[in-house]
Amino acid sequence: MTPPRRPGCALPRPFLDSIQAGTMATTYKDVPMYKNPFDLALYQRLLWQTKPRSLIEIGAKFGGSALWFADLLGRYGIDHTIHSIDIDDLPRPAIPGVTFHHGDGRNLGATLSPELLRALPRPLLVIEDADHRPATTLAVLRFFDAWLQPGEYIVVEDGIVDDLFDADRLATLDGGPRPAxxxxxxxxxxxxxIDTALCDAYGVNMTWNVNGFLRRIA
Ligand SMILES: C[S@@+](CC[C@H](N)C(=O)[O-])C[C@H]1O[C@@H](n2cnc3c(N)ncnc32)[C@H](O)[C@@H]1O
Structure with a gap:
């Protein structure tokens, strides 16, 4: 049975547009990092609560988010390993504890071997921030379903596109991540x-990861 569709972001459209513009201009230590203030605050909370020893990110872009996650985990005193995967080879900083991989979210088995995954220190946190097309998101969710343990999270980013984009633009993403x-x-x-304590911390789905903080419970 399909679960009920929770509401989208409670923020009115003009605010979504201006926050998105600011997000796309955000940098961390001069590296572009496409995160907005709500999600930076929510990730700080999630990382402190779950203390992941391993983080896998699908969608590295210029490495800004991996750099921020690594710095934050380091400040929290969490010995960590980050694997960040992207289909494009872009310039990225060298970051201790972070390995950037070339790879496709729709074919993660070609990048992440069972040996690598079995050896990861736990807890594991997975962040799906690739092309925001449902086929990619669903492939990532199904891939990690075989690996996630109870208490661990997989975060699907950018379900906000339902609220942010008009129908034509949403169609270019095949409907975005929320259908996935x-x-x-x-x-x-x-x-x-769905961790509603995170999704709704600032108002219903006041996050770009609309209904996207998923906790494994069994
Ligand atoms: C939104 S950006 C990632 C932003 C980054 N995580 C951040 O917060 O700064 C999306 C990235 O996903 C990559 N990408 C697109 N399709 C992909 C796929 N099928 N597999 C892996 N990466 C993909 C793009 O090349 C792009 O660099």
Whole structure:
């Protein structure tokens, strides 16, 4: 059964547009990092709560988010390993503890071997921030379903596109990540829950990761 579709972001459209403009101009230590203030605050909370020893990010771009995650985990005293995967080879900083991989979210088995995954220190946190097309998001969710353990999270970024984009632009993303979250929860929802304490911390879905903070519960 398809789970009920939770509401989208409670922020009115003009604010979404201006926050998105600011997000696309955000840098961390001079490296572009496409995160908005809500999600920077929510990730700080998630990292402190879950203390991940391993973080896998799908969608590295210029490495700004990997750099920020590595710095934050270091400040929290968490011995960490980050694997950040991208289909494009872009210039990225060298960051202790971070390995950038060339890879495709739709074919993660070619990049992340069972040996690598089995050896990862736990807890694991996965962040899906690739092309925001449902086929990619669903492939990433299904891939990590075989690896995530109860208490661990997979975060699907940018379900905000439903609220942010008009119908034509949303169609260029085949509808964005939210249909993939819904399809995945219809398949596997008995073992996952949407963490509404995170999604709704600042108002209903005042996050770009709309209904996207998924916790494995069984
Ligand atoms: C939104 S950006 C990532 C932003 C970065 N995580 C941050 O917060 O600064 C999306 C990235 O996903 C990559 N990408 C697109 N499709 C992909 C795929 N199928 N597999 C892996 N990476 C992909 C793009 O090349 C791009 O660099």
């Amino acid at each position: 979250i819904e399809a995945f929860l219809a398949e596997r929802g008995q073992d996952y829950e």
